[in-house]
Amino acid sequence: MTAVEQAVKPRTLVLGIAFAAVAVALALVSLSVGTTKLPVVDVVRVLTGGGDGGTRLIVLELRLPRVATGLLVGIAFAVSGALLQTLSRNPLASPDIIGVNSGASAAAVAVIVLAGTGGGNISGLAAKVGIPLAAVVGGLLATLIVGVLSIQRGVVDAGRVVLIGVGVAAAANSLVTWLLVIGDVTDAGRAAAWLAGSLNARTWSDAVPVGLAVLVLLPLALTFNRSLEALVLGDDVASSLGVRVSRARLALLIIATVLAAMATAGAGPIAFVALVAPQIAQRLAKSDRPPLMTTAMLGALFVTAADLVARNGLEVLRVGPYELPVGVVTAACGAPYLLHLIGRQQKGR
């Protein structure tokens, strides 16, 4: 008899390592291209502690925060999507569809617009602490509203989550529009660029909060792997197998929400990463649910690749020297996939 199941299936492990390797390679390329083109060798030299002062400044101060933010928000969005999709047993239930990102955005935009100094940057502390904090509160609020409204006969109805989530997202988005209208032109402009999902001009103060969230919440999510394994079989079965279902659900819901909200605070609500990465990882791994680590690596890869295209795509096509927000690129890849998913779901019913 062959072993039924290792701690991680070899296929999933190999995929995860491959995604991580490609993500790192793309990150190195991303660090080397830009106004000053650097050979990848020089980038590696800087990262291992060498290189001259000028190169160090470009790589470590100007480009690394952006690349690191990209990798980290990719991980955070992807894991958040994997958790929400598994919990609701619905591939459409990702934070960008069910209003978590929108809730986080509305709260963050409120901070940018209402606390903005009108023309300048908002004060240091408000930006560093205020935006991530507001995003988490806004995200949790959206999750709470979706959760409460989805309850039918005492339990959260997974089927309703998406419908109600879309409604909550719409409400949060209209709040954003209103904030942009009443806000100072400069603040509103900054908010609008951020809302498209952008890694442009990221600094360490953007990367660090997402990094901390990933560092704490990803291992925490992994400790629930066994519960997730049972939860995909339905709440009744999971409960009969000894999982404390409500407790596990609540914990995982909070983890997923905070991850998405922190990622939104770091780089704006980059669309479709949370929706697409878990589904592709699950398909390729031939698994019964999105494998968390492999999904995380694919998310990092997706955002880094999309940002490379966003930064250099138009120039390569000779349309102009403009940079696109990364969210535009992820949306261009993700929207067709969303349509495909909806089509498949309708065929299944």
Added chain:
Amino acid sequence: MHVENLTLAYGADEPVVTGLTLEVPQGRMTAIVGPNGSGKSTLLRGMSRLLKPQTGRVLLDGKDIHQLPARELARQLGVLPQGPVTPEGITAAELVSRGRHPHRGMFARLTSEDQHAIDEALAAVELADLRDRPVDQLSGGQRQRVWIAMVLAQGTQHLLLDEPTTYLDLAHAVDVMNVVHAAAHASGRTVVTVLHDLTLAAQYADNLVVMGGGQIAAQGRPVEVLSEELLAEVFGLRATVVEVGGAPVVVPDRRVSA
């Protein structure tokens, strides 16, 4: 297993089961039957921890199931609810391995004991050769047997099954019932199963519990319990009961207008 004065309700609705007391014979197969809405599935949910009783308690080897830690209970009581969710792409062996959940640590791999329980469960439902097949590609009867194997792999002394033969044709239903019967008689487990097919229940059960209006209408050996009077009274069914090979068979009377 002992059920004491159990009252069950969903939320603030009227109780579905009221003040029910039931002694489940150890190491035997008990079938719960009854008309739609008689509370048989509700009773089964109340006997596991899927529904918290308003009054009364369920004792497992003398201990209240609501007092036991969740994992501890899961090592003693296996439950197969109605219509469980089969995830896309999961293989038979993987699904059965999930039954080992209450025996495993947070990151621990499957031990040889786990492997043994999984192999044994797959063999018991006669699906050992389909172990690597995705469950969604199996027939309805095979799929149901995989689920039963999952509960068997849980290695519990007590099993509760909610309508394991629903939607199956007779041949597949019989396959499933053979497996369930063996779980009690060959392995000495205490099995309680809700069934809707009276004849099937009477063929296999050692103990038949007939529910009517949230109460037990009759209980005992199928031959003693399943009478024409009971069918008329509880099910509102006019039928003839004949005995075949020591077990009652229900033949409904036709009502054809002339």
